[in-house]
Amino acid sequence: MDGGIRSRLASALESAVRELGVTQVPDLELGRAKNPAHGDYASSAGLKLARELRQAPLQIASSLAGTIRIADGAATAEPAAPGYVNFRLTPEWLQQLVAQVAARGPGYGAADIGRDERLQVEFLSVNPTGPLHIGHGRGAILGDSLARILEFTGHKPEREYYVNDQNTQARLFGESVYARLHGDEPPERGYTGAYVTEIAEAARRELPGIEALPHDEAEQKLRAFAIAAMVDRIRMTVGRLGVRYDVWFQESALWKDGLPQVAIERLRESGFLKERDGALWFGSALEEEDGLGEQVLAEDEDRVVIRSNGEPTYFASDIGYLLSRFEQRHFNRVIEVWGADHHGYVSRMKSATTALGLDPDKLVIILNQMVNLKEGAAAGTGGKMSKRAGRFVTLDELIDRVGSDAVRYFYLLRSPDTTIEFDLELALAQSNENPVYYAQYAHARLFNVELTAAERHPRLREEADMSLLAQPWELDVARQLAFWPEVVEDAARLMEPHRIPYYVHDLATAVHRFYHAGNEDGAHRVVVDDPLLTRARLELCRAARHTLKTALDLIGVSAPERM
RNA sequence: GCCCCGCUAGCUCAGUGGAUAGAGCAUCUGCCUUCUAAGCAGAGGGUCGGGGGUUCGAAUCCCUCGCGGGGCGCCA
Numbered sequence: 001m002d003g004g005i006r007s008r009l010a011s012a013l014e015s016a017v018r019e020l021g022v023t024q025v026p027d028l029e030l031g032r033a034k035n036p037a038h039g040d041y042a043s044s045a046g047l048k049l050a051r052e053l054r055q056a057p058l059q060i061a062s063s064l065a066g067t068i069r070i071a072d073g074a075a076t077a078e079p080a081a082p083g084y085v086n087f088r089l090t091p092e093w094l095q096q097l098v099a100q101v102a103a104r105g106p107g108y109g110a111a112d113i114g115r116d117e118r119l120q121v122e123f124l125s126v127n128p129t130g131p132l133h134i135g136h137g138r139g140a141i142l143g144d145s146l147a148r149i150l151e152f153t154g155h156k157p158e159r160e161y162y163v164n165d166q167n168t169q170a171r172l173f174g175e176s177v178y179a180r181l182h183g184d185e186p187p188e189r190g191y192t193g194a195y196v197t198e199i200a201e202a203a204r205r206e207l208p209g210i211e212a213l214p215h216d217e218a219e220q221k222l223r224a225f226a227i228a229a230m231v232d233r234i235r236m237t238v239g240r241l242g243v244r245y246d247v248w249f250q251e252s253a254l255w256k257d258g259l260p261q262v263a264i265e266r267l268r269e270s271g272f273l274k275e276r277d278g279a280l281w282f283g284s285a286l287e288e289e290d291g292l293g294e295q296v297l298a299e300d301e302d303r304v305v306i307r308s309n310g311e312p313t314y315f316a317s318d319i320g321y322l323l324s325r326f327e328q329r330h331f332n333r334v335i336e337v338w339g340a341d342h343h344g345y346v347s348r349m350k351s352a353t354t355a356l357g358l359d360p361d362k363l364v365i366i367l368n369q370m371v372n373l374k375e376g377a378a379a380g381t382g383g384k385m386s387k388r389a390g391r392f393v394t395l396d397e398l399i400d401r402v403g404s405d406a407v408r409y410f411y412l413l414r415s416p417d418t419t420i421e422f423d424l425e426l427a428l429a430q431s432n433e434n435p436v437y438y439a440q441y442a443h444a445r446l447f448n449v450e451l452t453a454a455e456r457h458p459r460l461r462e463e464a465d466m467s468l469l470a471q472p473w474e475l476d477v478a479r480q481l482a483f484w485p486e487v488v489e490d491a492a493r494l495m496e497p498h499r500i501p502y503y504v505h506d507l508a509t510a511v512h513r514f515y516h517a518g519n520e521d522g523a524h525r526v527v528v529d530d531p532l533l534t535r536a537r538l539e540l541c542r543a544a545r546h547t548l549k550t551a552l553d554l555i556g557v558s559a560p561e562r563m
Numbered sequence: 564g565c566c567c568c569g570c571u572a573g574c575u576c577a578g579u580g581g582a583u584a585g586a587g588c589a590u591c592u593g594c595c596u597u598c599u600a601a602g603c604a605g606a607g608g609g610u611c612g613g614g615g616g617u618u619c620g621a622a623u624c625c626c627u628c629g630c631g632g633g634g635c636g637c638c639a
Contacts, residue, residue, distance in 0.1 A: 031579065044581050047619070057619080082619080084582075127639065169639060189638090279637055307637040314639055343567050344634045369568055370633060413587090414576070417568055419632050421575090435587060437601050445599055452598045490579075502577060505586075516603045519595075527598050563601065 003111070004485030005074060006030065009041055009087055016068040020060070022049060032483070038080065039088035040479060046083025057083025072096075094478035095466035101481055101543035106550045108543075109484045113492055114155030120325055121147040123337035124238070125162040128230035129173040129191055132237050133392035134422055135339070135371035140395075141411045141556070142368055143337040144243040145497040148554045150335075153492040158331070160247045161234075162321065165227045167251065167314050173230075174223025177203065181211060181222065199226045237396050241404050242556040249324075251317050259328070260312060260320030263356060264305060267319070272355045278308035282315065282352065303348055319352050326358050335364045335495070343367055366495060368416035374423040393424055402431040405557045409436035412501050412555050435505060436557060439548065442508035444563040445515055446545040453527045453538050460535050468536040471524065473517050477510040477544050484547055488554075497555060504551045511544050 010030045017025050026048050033042040046061030053060055061079035068077045068085075074093040080086050101108045123143020126136055147157045164170055173196075176186035180200035186192050203210055203225050210218055231248060238244075254260055267273045267282060274281050283302035305316045325331050338345075346367070350360040373393065399407055410427070413435070414420060453460075469475065484503065491499040518525030526537040549559040 027579090029579080029581070031581090033582090034578095034584085035582065038582070042582080044620090047581075050619080080582085082582085164639075167639065277637080281637090304637045309637080311637085313637070340568065340633050342634085342639080345639090346567085367567075367633095372632075418576075419569065421632095426575095430588075432601080433588070438587090441599080441601050445602085449598050456598085494579085498577085502586080509586095512602055513604095515598080516594095516600095518598065519600085519603075522597065525598055563599075 004109075004489060005089065005482050006041065006486040007489075009070065009075060012068050012070050013043055013045060013064065013085065016064045017045060017049065019067055020049070020053065020063060022052060024052075033086060038084070039078075039086040040075070040482075041087040042080075043085045043087075044083060045085050046079070050083065061085050089479060089482060091470065091475055092467070094475055094482065095469050097482055098469060098478050098540050098543045099464065099466050101547060102539040104546070106546045106553070108481075108547055109488045109550060110152050110154075111485065111489055111492070112154035113489065114150060114153050116154065116156055117332050118156045118330070119150065119158070119333040119335060120160055120329075120331045121150065121157045121335045121337070122160045122162055123147075124234075125164070126234070127164050127167070127169045127173075128227050128234060129169050130193060130230065131195060132234055132395040134373075134395055134398050134424075135392075137241070137395045137398065137407060138368055138371050138411050138416075138420070139337050139339060140238045140243050141241060141408050142366070142416060142497060144238075144241070145408075145412060145500070145555050146335070146337070146366070146495055148556065149488070149492050149497055149500070152554055153488060155492075157335075158247060159245045160249050161245045163227070163231060163248055163250045164314070165224070165250050165252050166255065166317070170223055170227060171219075173226055174219045177222045177226045178215070178219045181218075196226075199229050202229065237399075240396070240399050241408060249321075251321075254317055254320040254324060257320075257324070257328075259323045260316045263319040263323050264316065266357070267305075267352075267355055270355065270357075273305065279304050280306035282319075282348075282355070315348070315352075318349065319356065322349075322353055322356060322358065322363075326362065333362045333364060335366065337366045337368065340367045340369045364495070366416060369419040371420045371422050374421050374426075393422075398424075398427070401428055402434075405436050405440070406431055406434040408556050409434060409439075409501055412498055415496065415498050435501075437563070438512075439501075439504045439508040439552065440558070440560050441563055442511040442515075443545060443548045443552070443559045444561060446511065446541045446548070447561040449515070449526045449541055450538060450545070453534055453541075456527050457531050457534055460531055460538070464535045464539050465532055466536055466539065468533050469540055471517065473510070473514045473524075474537070474540055477507075477514050477540055480507045480510045481543055481547055484551070491554075500551055500555050504548065504555075507544065507548060507551070511548070514540070514544075 010028070013028055013030060014025055017028070028043045028045045028048060030041055030043040033039050045064055046057035046059075049060050050057040058079060058081055061083045064085050065077040065079045070077065072093055073090055075087040075089050077085055077087050121143055124136060124140045126132065132140070144159070147159050150157045172187065172190050176190040176192070176196050177200050179186045179190065180197045181203060186196065203222055207221060207225060210221060213221070235245075264273065264280075272282055274283060281302050282305050303315050304313050305319075306312050325334050346365050349365070350363060353360040353363050469478065484507075487499055487503040491497055522528075526534065526541055528534055552559045
């Protein structure tokens with residue numbers, strides 16, 4: 001409803017610029033002022049427009065500051081050398097904001113950017129052939145938080161896990177279980193972990209007569225059994241992190257529906273498929289004749305769809321999966337969260353999307369960089385984690401030792417673009433210093449204060465005189481509240497969940513300072529003898545607590561009432 | 564060789580082309596008889612990897628070099 005104060009200031013500024021006769025308004029760079037002396041927001045409008053208007057930047061800034069009209073007296077504008085327009089939120093407006101946020105409860109900052117857009121967020125989708133390790137946690141938490149943020153901003157996201165139950169790895173997994181069932185060693189490049197033997201034992205109990213079946217039949221049953229077991233385990237592990245899915249989509253279902261077949265047929269008709277060396281390739285060669293192909297596809301993107309032995313590759317499944325999502329289920333956009341090791345696959349999927357006649361911009365692929373194990377941090381020598389090499393720390397173990405909230409916060413504090421060198425020893429040693437507790441403590445403190453107030457002043461009046469919130473540390477909290485909608489908007493628009501925990505930290509800092517003012521001087525406590533003053537400060541507590549709760553919810557972190 | 568990501572304080576990391584580059588941890592110094600000290604206040608600590616360029620203005624954009632990570636299979 002309220003697009004946030006930043007967007008209101010931006011449109012007010014734009015109107016003022018138009019009044020100066022500017023028709024093509026450039027990006028005016030309205031953003032938060034770094035220096036408090038410059039107010040809360042600043043724009044370099046004067047500098048930006050100097051050339052077009054042939055006036056001194058400062059003069060333009062002065063005109064703008066003079067003509068701008070800001071609704072509700074939310075802010076004042078003043079020019080500053082060499083050509084800035086600085087905005088300062090007014091105490092009156094901040095006080096009213098506090099009252100509004102307090103009355104609204106959790107949910108302040110929700111936006112309607114998405115306009116009910118149906119989209120899919122597909123994330124994690126690890127081959128269900130082993131337990132999740134700490135690297136997987138990153139994608140799970142990133143995807144889940146992204147879905148939460150998109151939902152909060154008016155999108156209709158569906159969370160999906162794509163279960164590879166039919167590819168080479170799945171078959172190898174089935175063969176490995178089969179081998180263990182019969183007391184043999186797993187095949188070359190098969191799975192050797194103890195959990196494989198456990199699954200074989202479970203199969204022996206739950207699939208009577210499985211040992212007597214012929215190999216092919218047994219392997220198929222074992223594979224399905226084993227994959228189902230691993231999917232259950234994955235579901236439980238991510239469930240401990242508060243990650244949930246709407247759909248667990250099986251690759252095999254694609255083939256039952258004939259979607260890869262349809263996709264292949266369509267590509268064949270439009271000339272994107274060719275045979276070479278007995279295999280069927282997706283590529284540009286045939287299209288070069290009409291000059292279209294090279295625009296759509298790069299030369300080096302040839303990709304096998306059907307192997308020379310007649311087996312389809314995962315790429316065949318993936319193009320069918322595109323049809324499933326865009327044509328069968330009609331998602332407006334599909335957002336995929338991949339590890340950076342799949343980076344090379346991005347352009348091929350984009351090309352395939354185009355080749356199928358779909359809009360490649362509707363396929364949004366977010367890459368997160370790797371999580372490497374630091375030297376000596378676990379069995380093995382560190383580096384990339386590997387299931388086969390037995391060099392990994394399971395996500396379950398990390399959650400056991402550190403807890404879901406700390407794990408989520410730890411991962412979300414980093415932009416997806418940075419590689420994480422995971423040091424387990426350090427993570428365990430520092431788990432008590434995890435910054436998540438700083439934020440949670442702020443929430444618990446506010447909750448406690450409100451309890452105390454209810455005891456001391458059981459009959460407070462409903463109406464509050466917000467003008468009593470005049471202390472700088474009180475207005476600082478209110479100021480942080482004013483920033484929340486734009487943080488949400490940026491996180492959603494840029495698809496960058498890490499902006500949320502950084503905001504949470506800033507708000508928590510303001511809250512702690514506000515609280516601490518009462519320790520310095522009893523007159524500044526929330527709960528004081530004066531019921532009116534108590535009432536106004538309680539509004540601030542409620543507003544801040546609700547906003548903290550809302551923000552923590554978006555990143556899947558709990559907001560405890562006591563610590 | 565080609566493609567992607569990173570390089571910012573001792574460490575881990577933020578930072579939509581704007582003013583004096585920030586946070587946490589670590590180090591040092593203060594603050595609890597009174598609403599939760601998992602807190603607050605302060606100090607030290609920087610050639611934003613190097614070099615060019617664009618711009619009134621560059622950590623941010625372009626080029627180039629260096630270092631680190633990832634990818635370039637009829638594996639996924």
